[in-house]
Amino acid sequence: RSVGIIGAPFSGGQPKDGVQLGPDLIRAAGLVNRLKEQGCDVKDYGNLAFESVSSDEPVGLAKRPRAVGRANQQLADAVRRIKHDGHTCVMLGGDHSLAIGSIHGHAASGSEVSVVWVDAHADINTPLTTTTGNIHGQPMSYVIHELHNKIPVIPNFSWIKPCIAAKDIVYIGLRDVDPGEHYILKYLGIKTFSMSELDRLGIAKVMEQTCDHIFTKVKKPIHLSYDIDALDPSVAPATGTPVVGGLTYREGVYITEHICQTDLLSAVDIVEVNPKRGRTEDEVQSTVNAAVDLVLGCFGRVREG
Numbered sequence: 314r315s316v317g318i319i320g321a322p323f324s325g326g327q328p329k330d331g332v333q334l335g336p337d338l339i340r341a342a343g344l345v346n347r348l349k350e351q352g353c354d355v356k357d358y359g360n361l362a363f364e365s366v367s368s369d370e371p372v373g374l375a376k377r378p379r380a381v382g383r384a385n386q387q388l389a390d391a392v393r394r395i396k397h398d399g400h401t402c403v404m405l406g407g408d409h410s411l412a413i414g415s416i417h418g419h420a421a422s423g424s425e426v427s428v429v430w431v432d433a434h435a436d437i438n439t440p441l442t443t444t445t446g447n448i449h450g451q452p453m454s455y456v457i458h459e460l461h462n463k464i465p466v467i468p469n470f471s472w473i474k475p476c477i478a479a480k481d482i483v484y485i486g487l488r489d490v491d492p493g494e495h496y497i498l499k500y501l502g503i504k505t506f507s508m509s510e511l512d513r514l515g516i517a518k519v520m521e522q523t524c525d526h527i528f529t530k531v532k533k534p535i536h537l538s539y540d541i542d543a544l545d546p547s548v549a550p551a552t553g554t555p556v557v558g559g560l561t562y563r564e565g566v567y568i569t570e571h572i573c574q575t576d577l578l579s580a581v582d583i584v585e586v587n588p589k590r591g592r593t594e595d596e597v598q599s600t601v602n603a604a605v606d607l608v609l610g611c612f613g614r615v616r617e618g
């Protein structure tokens with residue numbers, strides 16, 4: 314497996330300082346060497362440099378739109394290049410608004426992609442349904458074909474072309490979904506596995522049904538967008554919007570092992586690690602180590618050694 318890593322030290326999709334430190338923390342925990350030790354070729358493309366945007370007044374309820382739009386345009390270009398260079402792309406966040414650029418750059422590199430979104434949240438608010446205005450709760454609304462006519466004009470967002478079909482999306486880990494998001498998920502008939510379904514079915518069945526769903530017709534490359542807050546806060550506390558009742562470490566890793574076995578993983582995001590949200594050094598390390606192990610699981614690490 315050939316892996317291309319891009320760091321996106323960006324926090325503008327949400328208000329809490331610290332999430333921009335994620336990429337370098339994950340690298341410092343040894344991600345590159347661990348990937349090499351398990352037989353991957355790894356090219357680290359470094360971190361994107363995001364210049365600060367002076368005045369960035371909200372548009373409706375979308376906060377920091379210019380900074381978010383610009384950062385994602387840079388990221389989309391980088392991801393497109395990494396895919397063109399033939400790697401599976403690993404995007405280290407930064408907040409989840411970065412999925413806009415990551416998915417856009419991935420889809421620009423060739424065929425349509427399927428999206429497996431692992432998260433406590435659906436991140437599918439439009440600028441008109443959002444309750445907070447934070448764009449890390451909205452990324453999916455900008456990239457889904459069926460929502461295109463529901464998105465107002467936003468500065469620095471005009472480059473974004475919807476590129477994902479609702480039928481090619483699966484959510485895993487949902488447990489904190491806004492009313493507007495719930496309506497959108499139902500209205501578009503998007504496949505979801507909330508924590509209730511996870512408890513009912515068990516992780517193995519959820520992954521079977523996830524693959525059945527995205528492979529119904531033609532097999533598309535998989536974009537795995539993994540929000541660290543999908544994991545239970547007892548495992549990954551250092552994150553901006555923790556929600557109780559999350560995935561165990563084992564369930565979280567099982568998802569990556571199963572996706573790896575499809576041999577269709579084409580890009581993965583690991584986002585929302587925020588060291589400033591850890592109350593102790595141990596909480597930060599637990600969160601960072603979980604992020605590393607999730608990426609290793611994507612690239613062939615198996616627990617039986």
Ligand SMILES: N[C@@]1(C(=O)O)CN(C[C@@H]2CCCCN2)C[C@@H]1CCC[B-](O)(O)O
Binds near residue numbers: 410433490542554
């Ligand atoms: N839907 C949200 C949004 O801000 O749009 C509202 N929610 C926080 C809110 C707290 C009170 C109870 C209801 N939930 C966070 C979520 C975005 C998470 C972004 B992610 O990247 O962490 O997933």
Ligand SMILES: [Mn+2]
Binds near residue numbers: 432433434540543554
């Ligand atoms: Mn989340």
Ligand SMILES: [Mn+2]
Binds near residue numbers: 409432
């Ligand atoms: Mn998220």
Ligand SMILES: [Mn+2]
Binds near residue numbers: 449585
């Ligand atoms: Mn978050």
